Every structure is written in structure tokens, then in C-alpha cells.
Amino acid sequence: MTASITIIGMGACGVAAFAEATIRLAASPQPGVSFDLVERDDDLGPGLAFGTDQPGHLLNTESRLMGLYAHEPRHFRDWLRARRALDEDAAEYAPRAEYGAYVREVFAEARRRAEDAGITVRVHRSEAVAIEGGRDDAHVRLTDGTTIAADYVLLALGTPKPRRFAHLDGRPGYIDFPWPAARLRNGVDRDAEVIVLGSSLSAIDTLATLLDEKHRGRIHFVSREGMLPRVEIPAPEAPFERRHFTLSAMHRLMRERGRRFSIVDLFRLFRREAEEASDTPIDWRAEDRFGGDALAALDIDIARAEAHGELFQRILTAARYEASEMWDLLSPRDRARFGRWLAPHFATARFTMPIVNARRIAAAGARGQLTVRGGVASTEWDDDTCGFVASFADGDTLRAPVVVNATGTAMQLDDIPDALVTDLVARGWLHAHPSGGIEAHRHSGAVITRDREAPRLYAIGELVNAVQRDTNAVWFNVACAERAVQDMLAKVAGTRA
Structure with a gap:
């Protein structure tokens, strides 16, 4: 019995999924499983995010978290160390072009692994624009006229350009x-x-x-908002033991009170965590930077980062592995409230910038070339x-x-101009999540649809941003890719049992 898995989008997410699948199939063969890899760009692997050759484009995440193999977050760091000297006591925010080279190498290694294991892999340098048929006869249609029979389809569409403006x-x-x-x-x-x-x-x-x-x-x-991201501490991440802003504390509140955890509860736990960890009283009004002087705040943030004193960042990064499950505890109403009340403040403290970028921004502001309003x-x-x-x-x-x-990637389903997404929405196979992206299973990424005869679709990355939350982080998408692959291969094995 054969089973065809089609991965649409061969940027970092698609490569991570393909690499994980080849590792699992090489270790535990399932004869007849084949792959069709669809990528519209000529350069397979880097995708839009890491295909840049600009020297000033750096990774926003430290190298120790950027490995493309599940459970091996330091793999990229090790790859770097084999090629150039690294300061083990410093954080490393590599050029994105360098990371693009790493992704290409991981992809090439996965193809060699597939060939050695006798796994059929077909690469299509074209754009997927439609999926036709149904659950047992799905075909992916490409712009070059090719159609691909697909038992499972993984949507790894990368960074969608928004329709805004x-x-x-x-x-x-x-x-x-x-x-x-x-x-x-x-x-x-x-x-x-x-x-x-x-x-x-x-x-x-x-x-x-x-x-x-x-x-x-x-x-x-x-x-x-007129706010800049806060500044990453320029050193390897130090342990931070959370006592209040934890999944355990949130679950306990739900159990004891008998009602759902709320956005107000979330902020209260964060505030308590920060106040107990701070050496000095926190001026919460001053920390609300909405519409303030962003360049003046940047000077403060650079000083805090250099002193390893960016407390909000330390709390949120320490919570990164629980963030998706924390998000899952919030009701749709509270997720919407989060978007209105806390999202900009959360984003500036959680999705920070390397200090080299911060200094470059500060210098541009100091010479009068840059304003932030x-x-x-x-x-x-x-x-x-x-x-x-x-x-x-x-x-x-x-x-x-x-x-x-430069307002960022498209978050809402109707804001994504991708032809394939438009087709799947029109067919009733993708449904908008009220907080953004599509409805999908939080753990496996399996697309949730009301049509039982719909093709077997999975998604990772920004398309499932509301369900999985941290989908702009490579380390998180790598974990999601592993779970999606695990689910697909388990279902393939189940049909053969």
C-alpha cells in the first residue's frame, strides 16, 4: 500500500518537517511512503525569511534555539561552531544568510537520507494554487499544470504577505x-x-x-502604538525560576474557582512574578510605553540589557515552552481582549531585538535620521x-x-492573499479562527473542517497562529513540524494495520 505526503512550502518549516519524516522513516521504514515537495522559489530551503543576503539582517533568536531538528535546539549552534570561532560566553545572532545556508544543508542531508532509505522524493518548483478531489482522491494542482496525488498535505506556507493598505x-x-x-x-x-x-x-x-x-x-x-521591541540580553539565557506566571498556577486557579482562566488573571500573575523578582518597585505607568518616546525608552532598554536586568523579557522567555498551553486556557473572548489590551506590550517584551540592532537604531535616532511615532x-x-x-x-x-x-505578516485568514489559501477557503476546507489564522488541532496541526470528505490537511507556521500562538518562532515551528509528521505517519501505519 502506498501513501503520498505533499509538503507545500519548502522554507524552514517545510524543511524541518521533511527532515523529521526522513529520520523517522529511515529508523522505522514504512514501504510505499513517498514525498512531493512543492516550492515556488528556485532556492529550496531558506524561504523568504532566510533567503536574504543583506549583511544587516540578523536572526532575532539566539543560535542555541535555532536548530532545525526536533529535540536538538543547539544543532545550528554546533553547525556554526564547526565553521567559525564562537564566544561561548556570548549570545550569537547569526546573519540570516548564514542560517539560510544551514537550512539548505539540512535539506540536502534529508534528501540523502531519503535516497539511502529508498524513499521516493519528487521536487516541484512551482506554486500550488488548488487542491481538488476529496479525502480519498485529493490532487494538488500547480501553476505549471502538474497535479499531484496526495493522501496527506502539509501546508507550510511560510511568511504570508498581508493585504493591509x-x-x-x-x-x-x-x-x-x-x-x-x-x-x-x-x-x-x-x-x-x-x-x-x-x-x-x-x-x-x-x-x-x-x-x-x-x-x-x-x-x-x-x-x-509607537513602540519598539525591547532589547535582548547579550548573553546566554540565564535560568529564571517562575513561581506565579506558570501553567501550574493557572490550572490551579481554574480548578479551585471552577471557572475559566481570564486575561485579567494572566496579567495579575505576571505582575506578581515581576514585582517579587524586582529589586526595586516597578513603575507600571512608566512601563506602559504606548505612544511614548520610543527612542528614549530604547536607551533605557539597551542599558538594562547590558546589565542583564530586562526582567519582563526574562519572565516571558522562561515561559516560552508553556506559552502555547497558557494561550489554550483562555476563552475566545479573553483572546480577543489580549489582542486589544496586552498584545503590543507582550510582543515588545517577548519578541526582542539583538543589541547590535538596538544600537544601530539608537545611532540613527541620535543623528536625526530616524524618528518613531x-x-x-x-x-x-x-x-x-x-x-x-x-x-x-x-x-x-x-x-x-x-x-x-512593514506591518508584519498576515494574521487573519481574510488578510492572506495566497491563491491556495483562497481556494481552500472557497471550498469550505479552511475555516477562520476568531483570533486569527485557521481552525486546527493545537497539538498535531491537523486542519479542522466541517466537511468530512475534505482532504487530509495539516498546517504549521503563521497559518495556525491563533491556535498555537508562538508560530513566528523557529524552535516552536520545529516542534510543531515533528508532531504533525508523527501524526501523519501514525495514521499511515494505522491504515496498514
Whole structure:
């Protein structure tokens, strides 16, 4: 009996899934299992996130967490050490181009492992645009006319470009996504004033590209919140023993009170954890940076990181392995409240930037080249001046000939312009989760659909952001890829029993 597994998207997530599958099948063969690997880009492995060659594009996660093999988070660190000297007492945020080379090597090794084990692997350099048929006769249709018979399909679609600000599409000087970096290198005059929509990690990557290219014009980060990510402590992660902000404490509250855990409970536990761990009283009003002076706060954050004193970061990173299960304890109503009340503050403390990037931003601000502003209300095209106008809640405006949409990846299902996603939604095989992405099983990534005859679909990465929460972290996606592969192979074995 044969079983075909199709992986759509061969960036880091797809490679991690394929590598895990070949490891398991080489160790415990299941004859007849084959793989179809679909990737629209010529370069298999790095994907959009790690296909960059910009020297200023660094990983935002320390190398000790970036291994692509399940249960081997340090594998990338070991790979680096075999190629160049590393300071074992320092954190290492490698260039993304270097990580792209690592992903290519993991993929090549997985292909060799498959060949040695007699596993059939077919690579399709095309784009998947539809899945036709049903549970027992599914076919993936590609833009080159190829159709692939698939018993199981894993959607590893990577970083979806959002539809936000679609009203600016086609305007001269509008760049709807900062990736690939060549769009900025080739599309922005070095003396042009630039408005960057967003002030988080994607905006920082945009700034890095422009500064790498010796940009001379002023650059403005504009967003609703006006906050920058906090700064990663420049040292290997130190242990932090949580006493209150734990999955155990949350579950205990539910058991004792007989009602669901709430977003208010979540913040109270975090606050208690921070206050007990802090050597000095915490000024919570000062820590609310919404609409504040982001560059002044950055100076504070750099000093805290250098002193290893970024407490919020230490608490949240220590909780990373429980975060998905914590999220699962919240009701849909409280997840929505989290998005409105806490999400921006959580993101700045959890998804931090390397200190080298922080210093680069601070230097750009100090010389007057960079501003960071909150309270943006709209960004429009002005026919009279043939340029863009960003309007703020206080009535102020900002004009520039170039706008870069760096608001991050698409989170809501209807905000993802991918042709395959659109097709699957139209067929009723993908359903929007109220907090973002699609409905899927939190553990296995199996897509939840109301159509019992739908193809056997799985998803990892941003497509399941609301269910699994930490889907912008490679280490988390590697763990999810392992579970998805484990579930698929168990089902293949079960049909043969």
C-alpha cells in the first residue's frame, strides 16, 4: 500500500518537517511512503525569511534555539561552531544568510537520507494554487499544470504577505512588503524620505536594508502604538525560576474557582512574578510605553540589557515552552481582549531585538535620521503632490515620496492573499479562527473542517497562529513540524494495520 505526503512550502518549516519524516522513516521504514515537495522559489530551503543576503539582517533568536531538528535546539549552534570561532560566553545572532545556508544543508542531508532509505522524493518548483478531489482522491494542482496525488498535505506556507493598505497598491513609491530585500535596494532613492508602516521587527529589518545601502534620507517608523521591541540580553539565557506566571498556577486557579482562566488573571500573575523578582518597585505607568518616546525608552532598554536586568523579557522567555498551553486556557473572548489590551506590550517584551540592532537604531535616532511615532490614523496617496501623507490622531501629518509596508505578516485568514489559501477557503476546507489564522488541532496541526470528505490537511507556521500562538518562532515551528509528521505517519501505519 502506498501513501503520498505533499509538503507545500519548502522554507524552514517545510524543511524541518521533511527532515523529521526522513529520520523517522529511515529508523522505522514504512514501504510505499513517498514525498512531493512543492516550492515556488528556485532556492529550496531558506524561504523568504532566510533567503536574504543583506549583511544587516540578523536572526532575532539566539543560535542555541535555532536548530532545525526536533529535540536538538543547539544543532545550528554546533553547525556554526564547526565553521567559525564562537564566544561561548556570548549570545550569537547569526546573519540570516548564514542560517539560510544551514537550512539548505539540512535539506540536502534529508534528501540523502531519503535516497539511502529508498524513499521516493519528487521536487516541484512551482506554486500550488488548488487542491481538488476529496479525502480519498485529493490532487494538488500547480501553476505549471502538474497535479499531484496526495493522501496527506502539509501546508507550510511560510511568511504570508498581508493585504493591509491595499488601497496604496500600484502607487509609485509604495513597497507593499520589505521582502525580498532587493525591492528596497532597487526601489528607493538614497536621498528619499521614507515612511515605514510599523515599528516592530519587520520595520527594523527595513531600516537595516536601507542603512546597508547607505541611505541618506530621513526614515520614519509610524504605527498605532509607537513602540519598539525591547532589547535582548547579550548573553546566554540565564535560568529564571517562575513561581506565579506558570501553567501550574493557572490550572490551579481554574480548578479551585471552577471557572475559566481570564486575561485579567494572566496579567495579575505576571505582575506578581515581576514585582517579587524586582529589586526595586516597578513603575507600571512608566512601563506602559504606548505612544511614548520610543527612542528614549530604547536607551533605557539597551542599558538594562547590558546589565542583564530586562526582567519582563526574562519572565516571558522562561515561559516560552508553556506559552502555547497558557494561550489554550483562555476563552475566545479573553483572546480577543489580549489582542486589544496586552498584545503590543507582550510582543515588545517577548519578541526582542539583538543589541547590535538596538544600537544601530539608537545611532540613527541620535543623528536625526530616524524618528518613531505612534498614533498614526491613516496613510493615503495625495494626487496633488504625487506622494504619501500619514495622518496622526493629534492632527499632525507627515509626507514622503516612499512608503514601505512593514506591518508584519498576515494574521487573519481574510488578510492572506495566497491563491491556495483562497481556494481552500472557497471550498469550505479552511475555516477562520476568531483570533486569527485557521481552525486546527493545537497539538498535531491537523486542519479542522466541517466537511468530512475534505482532504487530509495539516498546517504549521503563521497559518495556525491563533491556535498555537508562538508560530513566528523557529524552535516552536520545529516542534510543531515533528508532531504533525508523527501524526501523519501514525495514521499511515494505522491504515496498514
